[in-house]
Amino acid sequence: MADLEIYRKRLERIEELLSEISEYSSRGAIIIVEGKRDILSLKKLGIEGNFEIATRQSLFNLSERIAQLGNEVVILTDWDRRGDLLAIKLSGYFESFGLKPELEIRNKLRLISQKEIKDIESLYTYVSRLRSKTGYCSKQDFNKLI
Numbered sequence: 001m002a003d004l005e006i007y008r009k010r011l012e013r014i015e016e017l018l019s020e021i022s023e024y025s026s027r028g029a030i031i032i033v034e035g036k037r038d039i040l041s042l043k044k045l046g047i048e049g050n051f052e053i054a055t056r057q058s059l060f061n062l063s064e065r066i067a068q069l070g071n072e073v074v075i076l077t078d079w080d081r082r083g084d085l086l087a088i089k090l091s092g093y094f095e096s097f098g099l100k101p102e103l104e105i106r107n108k109l110r111l112i113s114q115k116e117i118k119d120i121e122s123l124y125t126y127v128s129r130l131r132s133k134t135g136y137c138s139k140q141d142f143n144k145l146i
Contacts, residue, residue, distance in 0.1 A: 004134065011130040013112050017105050018045055018127075021074060024102065025049030029072035032062075032090060032101075034083060038076070038120035045124050054086050063093035073101040078119035079110040 021042070025031060030050045033039055039051045054062060054077060066073060075090055077083035087103060094101045109123070117126045130136070 007130050008134045008136075010112050011127065011134055011136055014109070014123075014127055014130070017108055017112075018047065020105055021047050021076075022049075024072055024074050027072060029074050029102070030066050030069070031074045031076055032066075033076050033120055034078055034086065035121070038078075041121050041124040042076075045127060054090060059086070059089050060093055063090060063097060067094060067097035067099050073099055074105060075101050075103050076106050076109075076120050078121075079106070079113075080118050083119070 021031065025047055026049075028050065030052055031042070031047070032052050032054050033042070034055055035053060039053075042051070050071070052062060052066065056062075073094055075087050077086040077090075087106065091101050091103060109120075113126060117123065
C-alpha cells in the first residue's frame, strides 16, 4: 500500500510539471529537447508547442537565434551525462544573450523519476506505467473512452 502512495505522489508531481510545461508552451516558450522521440513523448503527454532539437546545429547558433526571438525557453534535455552537458552549455549561452532559461522542470523530473528513467523519450511510458499502477485516468484517456 505504501508503494501505491509513492507512485500516486510521483504521478501527481509529474502531472504538475507537465501542466507547467503546457503553460510555458501556451505563452510561446520554446522547448529544447535532444531528439524527435523526445518531442513525440511530450506530444503524447498532451504538450504542443514550439520544439527545438538541440543536437541539430551548433548550440551557440541555436541559442542566438532563439534569444533574438525573445521567447521564454524551457530546457528539457535528458538527465544523463550528455544531457547535463547540453543543459549547462545552453544555459550559459542563453544567459550570455540575456535570457534566463527554465531548468527547474528538468531538474524536478530527474529527482522524481529516481533513476527509473533517464530521458524525456521515456517519460510517456513512465507516466503511463504510473497511471496504470495508480488507476489514474488522464483527461485525454477519458475523452477517448467517451
